[in-house]
Every structure is written in structure tokens, then in C-alpha cells.
Amino acid sequence: MRLFENAAELASMTGKELGVSGWHTLDQTQIQSFADATLDQQWIHTDPGRAAAGPYGATVAHGYLSLSMLPYLAGQVYRVQQAAMIINYGLNKVRFPAPARVNSRIRDRLALASVTDTAKGLQLQFHHVIELEGSEKPACIAETVSLLRS
Template identity: 80%
Template sequence: MMRLFENIAELEGVTGQELGVSGWHRLEQSQIQAFADATLDRQWIHTDPERAAHGPFGATVAHGYLSLSMLPYLAGQVYRVQGAESVINYGLDKVRFPAPARAGSRIRDRLTLTSVTGTANGRQLKVLHRIELEGSEKPACIAETVSLLRI
């Protein structure tokens, strides 16, 4: 469910708290293949289901960077600040890929707002993303994003 903040002050008021959780998204082999084609990273563990079935994960797996690239889509389901002119990706502070996301698995994003800092160009938001992997205690990805929110 989308969490709508009326203004930046309301968002700042929940610093240190969970913002919410996205819906589930299934990582299909076709999406993994499209990512491999777009990035030219066609390693067999991502693109060859027959060979990958006998590999270390028992199936093809999504690229860690595919999971990471899903953050804007998944976070967009969780919250929005009214009146925001734009949200610009500024960078990442920490990224880890603790568990493989096999083709056909489902992921979702659990977000926690860790800080809001004023800048000359708007507010810098740091959000901790935990890409949960259905049926796994370990997440597929943990990342702290840095974004610039312009009002």
C-alpha cells in the first residue's frame, strides 16, 4: 500500500522508521535474459537454464545488479511525497547480495528511512532497502540508497 506524505516535514518525522513494503515481483527468466542482453553480462548462471540446473544454485539466478536495479520500481510502490518535483538517484553507500534470487522466485522491498539532510538543491534522503526473497531468511539484496528530493 502506497504511503503518501503531505510534505517533506512529514517525511522527516519518520526518520529511523520503516516506510513500508512493496508488493511481490516475480523474477522471470525472460527478465533475467533481457538484463543480460542489456548489460552484456551473459554468464551461464544467468542465461543457460540447462547448464545452471547442474550448477551451484540449481537454476539460473538473477544478476545481483538486476535486483539492485529494481529498487526504484519497488520503492515507487511504497511511498511518495506530495509536491516533489523530482527524485534523483545520487548514489549508494552500501550494497550486499547475501542470497541468490533464482529464476521464478519472488522479491519485495522493505524500506527504512535512515536520514534526511538539507542541501542547497533539496533534501538528501538515505533509505535502507532490504530486498526480501520469498521463502528465504536471507535477503537477495541489502542496499542503502542516497537520493536527492527536489521540492
């Protein structure tokens, strides 16, 4: 975990990697809970028997589940001490290059791509690569935008 005293200290990392989170296992309970919350009950996520005979040999996590893990995983990488709040502002780009099979382990490799001063606070653009243990391709690549208010 990298601790930054304030927004200016974080901004000095523009264009650099902030770090890598710990590994997180995507188990069937979490995949099913996500399916229940989003009402996306597609068999490839929720039916282990049918999925075993499917294209991946097992159930796979929803791409959006991997995406939804970004706040949790990034929270392991950095924190700004004097920030009143950092809120999600949006996404610029998201791709899911490889499926995350049940019991896969993922982690976030996080870089600060840009910082823009706005009337609402600092707009931070992050580049996330959700690495998939044992795979050359990541489970997710995302460019997120956050607002930091001091």
C-alpha cells in the first residue's frame, strides 16, 4: 500500500505505476452472488455442470464482476491521506481479453495516467490491468476516471 500525504503527492506519480494489489480468488459463491445482484443468470456463470462441457471447461466470472472489483483491488494499492473523498466519475475504455474461470486469482496492476484540475476537484485517470494468474492475457483492462476532493 502506497500512502500519499495529499493530492499533489499523488499527482507527482502521473504516468507511473502506483503498484499491484494482492491476489483475489473469484469463487463460485462470489460469481453466483454477482449473478443474483445483476440478474445475469447466464449458464456460463451459474451452471457448473453445463459449463464444464462448455467452451471454458468451467464457469467463468462475469466480465463486469472483474470490473466491479477495481475499487476493492485499487484500495489495496494506494490511499491519499488528506483526501475528503475519491469518487468514481466514469470509464473511458474497458476490455475483457481473457475469461476468468471459477477459482481464478486476479489482481490489479494500477498506473496513474493523467491528472486534470477541475472546478469539482482533481480528475484522475487510472489505467488498470486486472491480471489473471497463469494467463498471458489479463481478465480486464480499464481506464477509469475518479474525482478527488480535498
